[in-house]
Amino acid sequence: MIGTTISHYKIIEKLGEGGRSVVYKAVDMRLERTVALKVLSEKLHKNQKARLRFLREAQAVAQLDHPNICTVYETDQAEGLIFIVMACVEGQSLTRKLEIGPLEVNEVVDISLQTAHGLLAAHKNHIIHRDIKDGNIMINTEGVVKILDFGLAKLLTKEDITRPRAVLGTVPFMSPEQAVGKPVDIRTDIWSLGVVMYRMLTGVHPFKGRNVSEMIKSILDDQPARIGGFRSDMPEPLEACIQKMLSKGRQMRHENMGEVIKDLQRVKPS
Structure with missing residues (x-):
């Protein structure tokens, strides 16, 4: 694909590949932008459900105009391919950033606040992300968080087109209700952001498992070790915030992302 042209987009680099799609860096030759x-x-192109889910991502994100959400420009079909055109974020993923180890508390609070603001905007538009993880959080060269990949997004006001009890998402970041295929709401994103925050502060996952079934059992049954046991500079209000976000029962979590933001704004690193 490198060097080829799809519609008026010239492919210049492969950025990544997942189970449903391949992402390329390209040049829009009409607007002269990256x-x-x-x-x-290709293997999913003829699968109607896969096409619907893929196009639903574009439909979901196209509704959102927020500095912490990666912009979608258009959805198109050409050369027998279906594709979404998005802003190209220059920077690094949170996954890459965490390769060097846990982050400073101030930086964790900043990244978490920006992510929460982006998710709050999505939730206000009746959209749940359902796959929040460090790999879907980019930090651009100016330090601005961009949330990627609304590929599992659920439009709350419309009938869910995924099959009943479908387990969709990335297992280590799944909420208990998501892991067992129960209906999800905005508090699933609150849980997943809590897992990301735990990882940023400790460098490890709060739940353990050698395989999917063990990981799900840990999510359902285990209480995460206190973050204060990993680092001495952990502010108690931040510890309490994350513990609340990771409550097994969603009714015990923050009611909405606005409440998470208020808790984070009260954090004073020691």
Whole structure:
């Protein structure tokens, strides 16, 4: 694909590949700008459900205009391919950033606040992300968080087109209700952000497992070790905030992302 042209987009680099799509860096030759092209994988192209889910991502994100959400420009079909055209974020993923180890508390609070603001905007538009993880959080060269990949997004006001009890998402970041295929709401994103915050502060996952079934059992049954046991500079209000976000029962979590933001704004690193 490198060097080829799809519609008026010239492919210049492969950025990544997932189970449903391949993402390329490309040049929009009409507008002379660099974009990211998310192309539905060939093996799923003939799968109607996969096409619906892929196009639903574009439908969901196209409704959102927020500085902490990666902009979607358009969805198109050309050369027998279906693709989404997005802003190309220059920077690094949170996953890459965590390769060097846990982050400073101030930085964790900043990244968490920006992510929470982006998710709050999505929730106000009746959209749940359902796959929040460090790999879907980019930090651009100016330090601005961009949330990626609304590929599992659920439009709350419309009938869910995924099959009943479908387990969709990335297992280590799944809420208990998501892990067992129960209906989800905005508090699933609150849980997943709590897992990301735990990882940023400790460098490890709060739940353990050698395989999927063990990981799900840990999510359902285990209480995470206190973050204060990993680092001496952990502010108690931040510890309490994350513990609340990771409550097994969603009714015990923050009611909405606005409440998470208020808790984070009260954190004073020691």
